[in-house]
Amino acid sequence: MQIGILGGGSVGQTLGAGLKALGHEVMLGIREVTPETLSQPRAQARPLGDWQGATGARVATLAEAAGAAEIVINATNGRGSLEALRSAGAENLAGKVLIDVANPLDFSRGMPPFLLSELSGPTSLGERIQAEVPEARVVKCFNTVTAAVMVKPDLVPGEHDLFLCGNDEGAKEVVRDLARALGWSRFVDLGDIVGARAQECFLPIWVRLWMTGGTPLLGYRIVSA
């Protein structure tokens, strides 16, 4: 499949490399493709020029990556996701499965981050994205684990769940198939896109577990009667 990834940080790079290795065509979109943006150092990730050389995937603009794609993944910083989707263009997203991997984190007070007040509580980033691009088939998924675990779930030994939600059942099945190819086998469907409120609440938990437990390689298993 042709997959467009929006965002050149560690999440976008890790997902892109993982999906390319499965045989998908991957185009990674950033705001501007220039010699500077391709060579600039990135937190916990390679310069994009190096990533491009190593993976064989292509770096392009947000609009190019979305336009060429059958499946689009939003791997931008949550604070900037709505703006990035505007740059990608509603016409490039219409009718497509849009996997929202982002979290609306506020780092303005340093670590630990917390959820941006305007994107939490009685709303969520996932809902706001679906409202921003109503013709896209938004599925919130993968946002509850660190990037390395998204593409290699067995880095966390033992059974753990992948959460997803969205309004379009067919789109959720596409996402489950993609996740199965990466090694995921247990899914918890949180219903329509309002479930993003719950899914994004894993982030403060995840960060705290990482701080107190010393490893970002974490997963959750839901147990019920």
Place this chain on the structure above:
Amino acid sequence: MQIGILGGGSVGQTLGAGLKALGHEVMLGIREVTPETLSQPRAQARPLGDWQGATGARVATLAEAAGAAEIVINATNGRGSLEALRSAGAENLAGKVLIDVANPLDFSRGMPPFLLSELSGPTSLGERIQAEVPEARVVKCFNTVTAAVMVKPDLVPGEHDLFLCGNDEGAKEVVRDLARALGWSRFVDLGDIVGARAQECFLPIWVRLWMTGGTPLLGYRIVSA
């Protein structure tokens, strides 16, 4: 032990009955003890007069329940917890283990509730309680599961974790002992009371899982590398 429970709703009643059944002395505190408050119907719980008769535990004022107790449990509605603790009296809480079971839920827009903005994000109810009664040894615990599971964890089959956090290691051990007597065996220590931000984030997840999965009998297991 002498246990004082603040709050006469289903959580307070369930915890009180469960701890009484273990042989503890339980006094349940409410704002005013009158024939009316003892006979008034309560959501998902018995009138307190009936509860008193059935359990052999006593209903008293918030200050009486806290004053007599060795361990105090805050089982009030999260929105009213700080006010209830003021009524209980700082002098009745000083030096005592105070288990905060409450969640800062906002039901003002109906179901599902979300976290009260003034008690979430860069703060939490647990932290606000510790600041309100600095001489109490606050431990946030039991707030991530429904009342029935608090006192009978095997209602949820399979291994699941009990989360706790607080500034006082000795107080946390007291709480673990109390929980072990109720049947809990797996604990996840989220560090100091700032961990309450993470623990309270389980609530939106829990409510969503209940809505989509159909049962409130839910637990979480943390899996890590």
